[in-house]
Amino acid sequence: MESLEPNKKHYLSWPVIALIDFVTIISFENIFYPFQNQGLSVVISWIFLLFAYVIPYALISSQMSLTLDNQAGGLASWVRHSSNNTLGYWTSWMYWVQSVPYIVDVSNSVIVSFSWMFLGNNTLDKRMSTFWFGILTFAIILIFILLENVIKNSLEILSLIGGGAMFIMSALFVLLAGYAVLHGHHIATQPFNWGAFKPNFSLKYFSTTGLLIFAMSGAELAAPYVVQMRDPKHEFPKAMWLLAIMTGFLTIFGTLALAMFFNANHIPHDFKMNGPYYAFQLLGNSLGVGKLLMYIFAVVQAIFMMAQLAVLLDASSRVFAGDVADKFMPKWLTKKNKNGRPVHSYTMTTGLSLFLLLLTGTLPNINTIYNWLLNINGIISPYKTCWVFFAFVAMRMHxxxxxxxxxxxxxxxxxxxxxxxxxxxxxxxxxxxxxxxEAKFGTGAFNHQLLLNFITVIVLFGLGFVMPWLRKREQRREGMELS
Structure with missing residues (x-):
């Protein structure tokens, strides 16, 4: 009897790579805020972006991943090898700092999902003050930071389970919406004709496109998995093509499904926060199962968001442990505990999360807080994505x-x-x-949010200048002690 090969390597197939990346990039709720911002014309935006942006983005990520396939630093390694260490550091910093608003945003989503589970309706904004909403958000972040140091791989597995369930729920919504329309459900958006899809090219239209990029970006996250593929040369591009196709399916057909249940010309003001729950509630009513689908979605959303939070917190700490960090980051920030985790990076994450929550405390209600944080992600996340294309251009020039x-x-x-x-x-x-x-030009609310946008970006990106300065002071002090 032949013995089994003891060290046989386990390979990941290209469909699995595509699914892992897909559930990290986009979820069902990502189609709601573009629908509120641009109405039914967002379908044209999705189609344009699919061919002019998403597919090139995915294939650019394929070339970069296969060119620098032995680099653990991902995007930062791409920039460092195609340009220099300083720009590699800035990529690392921006990659980390862009996750902070998203961490706060995801924590908010956890609270919203539990409110729908327990209340079964949209009354959270009426039952909870902005102060307690901020306190709860901060508490969730702290709890998950503590869990990061106790539970290891289980939360990443939970993320895959939650992400898979979210994809199933998203696909189910699209299919069941089509079934409901074929069996007599009235289409809410009227007129539902070619004219309704025509984009209204205005400053507002273009200012909301950053959120579409935020919703569709992240193909470079699959880069570390290249080394786990049997034939990456042929399989990785296939994974990226499948990723682009799945993203296109969810965004285009998901938006069309939303138009079946919501009038694109009169969308609820809290659509970004509560829209996914309204959608499954309306779908359940149409199919005769009441709120059942809404409650199932609320549970899936809670699991998905909590797992996302755990993975985000883990990933955000890695920038402080990279090889480039030693030159640019103070030693106290890269200090690791017995589990090999840079604990002070969690302190930094907590501090910046608290800073954002203090800013949100100046906003009038929970719905405004939720929308503002989404908009901040639509600024900071695309700035980070710029480094993907910068690295590609720099590499192709040489x-x-x-x-x-x-x-x-x-x-x-x-x-x-x-x-x-x-x-x-x-x-x-x-x-x-x-x-x-969400605010009209010239109003106090507009000026307030514009000021918050500038303050947030200046503080989050500006801290990137402070760290190398602190490191230089630290090195001078070390030199003085040695002499």
């Missing part, structure tokens, strides 16, 4: 120095044009995102 098993656009000029387009488009959309989206 492509003779690099070898890759896969090349996206073999013609150098063509590659630089596409990479440059993606970089410019992302940067412009991120910058236009500073314009408040």
């Amino acid at each position: 492509q003779d120095k690099f070898h890759s098993d896969y090349t996206f656009i073999k013609n150098k000029t063509g590659a630089l044009i596409v990479g440059g387009w993606c970089l410019a488009f992302t940067f412009i959309c991120a910058t236009l995102g500073f314009i408040p989206q």
